[in-house]
Amino acid sequence: DLAKVKLAVESGLDPNTPVDGMGKEMTMLNWASMGKNTELIKYLIDKGADVNSKNKDGFTPLMFAGTKGRVENALLLIENGADLFAENSNKTTCAHFLSICLMPDFLNLLVEKEVDFNGKDNRGRIPLMVAASSNLPTRNESVGNNEELHEAIKILIKQTTNINDTDNQGRTALHQAYDVLFAELLVEQGANINIKDNEGLTPLDTASLEKPFSGKNTRLIEFLKSNAAKSGGDDSFEVAIKVWNTEALEKHIDNGANPNHFSEDEYTLLDIHYLKKRKSKLEGQFGMLGMGNIELDQANKLNKQSENGGKLVEKIISKGGTNTLQGAIGVRDANLIKELVANKKINPNQKKKNGVPVVFDLFSDISNPLSGLMNMGNTMGWKKEDFESLNTLLDNNLDVNLTIREPMMMQSKTILDCLEQELEMSGMLSMPGMPDSASLEKQFKELIKKVKSKGGTNV
Numbered sequence: 001d002l003a004k005v006k007l008a009v010e011s012g013l014d015p016n017t018p019v020d021g022m023g024k025e026m027t028m029l030n031w032a033s034m035g036k037n038t039e040l041i042k043y044l045i046d047k048g049a050d051v052n053s054k055n056k057d058g059f060t061p062l063m064f065a066g067t068k069g070r071v072e073n074a075l076l077l078i079e080n081g082a083d084l085f086a087e088n089s090n091k092t093t094c095a096h097f098l099s100i101c102l103m104p105d106f107l108n109l110l111v112e113k114e115v116d117f118n119g120k121d122n123r124g125r126i127p128l129m130v131a132a133s134s135n136l137p138t139r140n141e142s143v144g145n146n147e148e149l150h151e152a153i154k155i156l157i158k159q160t161t162n163i164n165d166t167d168n169q170g171r172t173a174l175h176q177a178y179d180v181l182f183a184e185l186l187v188e189q190g191a192n193i194n195i196k197d198n199e200g201l202t203p204l205d206t207a208s209l210e211k212p213f214s215g216k217n218t219r220l221i222e223f224l225k226s227n228a229a230k231s232g233g234d235d236s237f238e239v240a241i242k243v244w245n246t247e248a249l250e251k252h253i254d255n256g257a258n259p260n261h262f263s264e265d266e267y268t269l270l271d272i273h274y275l276k277k278r279k280s281k282l283e284g285q286f287g288m289l290g291m292g293n294i295e296l297d298q299a300n301k302l303n304k305q306s307e308n309g310g311k312l313v314e315k316i317i318s319k320g321g322t323n324t325l326q327g328a329i330g331v332r333d334a335n336l337i338k339e340l341v342a343n344k345k346i347n348p349n350q351k352k353k354n355g356v357p358v359v360f361d362l363f364s365d366i367s368n369p370l371s372g373l374m375n376m377g378n379t380m381g382w383k384k385e386d387f388e389s390l391n392t393l394l395d396n397n398l399d400v401n402l403t404i405r406e407p408m409m410m411q412s413k414t415i416l417d418c419l420e421q422e423l424e425m426s427g428m429l430s431m432p433g434m435p436d437s438a439s440l441e442k443q444f445k446e447l448i449k450k451v452k453s454k455g456g457t458n459v
Helices: 002-010 028-033 038-046 061-067 071-079 094-098 104-112 127-132 146-158 180-188 203-208 218-226 237-242 246-254 269-286 293-307 310-318 325-330 334-342 358-362 373-380 384-394 415-425 437-453
Strands: 019-021 024-026 403-406 411-414
Touching: 002 038, 028 038, 028 061, 028 071, 038 071, 061 071, 061 094, 071 104, 094 104, 094 127, 104 146, 127 146, 127 180, 146 180, 180 218, 203 218, 237 246, 246 310, 269 310, 269 325, 325 334, 325 358, 334 384, 358 384, 358 415, 384 437, 411 415, 415 437
Parallel strands: none
Antiparallel strands: 019 024, 403 411
């Protein structure tokens, strides 16, 4: 707010005094550089604001302008002496931040000023990688057409000594590409489409990984496949699991791979299959937020290809593959838990690598803040299957005094503690597909009584 800033400065406030905002202290120029008010930036500079002031992490106003793609702000700061060669505490330079501002004239100005586009930050990234990983359509409001975007990306590629340079994870710019347009130009200019990172992942594999809130990058996957991209899963069983390449997994199983191999999240192949199937079902019920019809069609196409996996499931089971308690709870399948218990394939008191008893995955985030993303359905409250599952485990030697430790509250909880907390919340407005509050209350009270009868106590 220019008027308020003027009032403060004219009342004696030094424009270089750090001010608080969102829990961070920075100069007014640092804050203004991220916004759209160039008049405010001009005013602060005229009043003596330091164009190279740094916050505690070493960020300058020019870097902040870059993070938001504010080209006008960046030009104004450069005209007034902003240091183009500054770096923050992570060795991230202005070039890294400004590479996001994909406008030809602006990038040419940086080239004229001999900005280094090949320096690496603490993560081993060069500016090309930072630009490739940004969401171009939303991060570059001022770019009006693809021709300018094409030209800008080509300038950035031309200034990069090695288009296949890698970061600390062994990943190239193509591994990190978010946008199909960027990927097309990288491949056109010689990017290795099948190069592997330190984990054995190719660009196709990293594009196939689930991204928070956006799922798989379906358009990018289609482009890479059309250019004969391969998956590292063809050679590595672990990679095939990570990116869930069903065709590669079938080949690995045929060649003797362990059907009960544990993933990083301690799930077996059958667990992962059913968890993905359930996730797909939930997404179908609630919709893929923000997806257009084309993207949704592509996502559904890929989901059907990768998650039906009928042949893979048959192979896994025929080779002795099974589910774990953690996986059965994750898909909220009471019948599967009964089957696993009956066949003595699970231990009700099983613990994860971090020492947390698996049974606590039954509880929602309300009573168990350690609930994983795989169990996201539990955040919607208990259903009939959850009560059946806990009853089955209680009838089959579950230790009723197992505990979990809350990281935030630094206190332990028993099964009884968690049930009582769930009972307190059972009066909340019920949701479709869930029992009403009176029914929930009754079932929780019955479970609490059962746990107490088996010697269960509170912490």
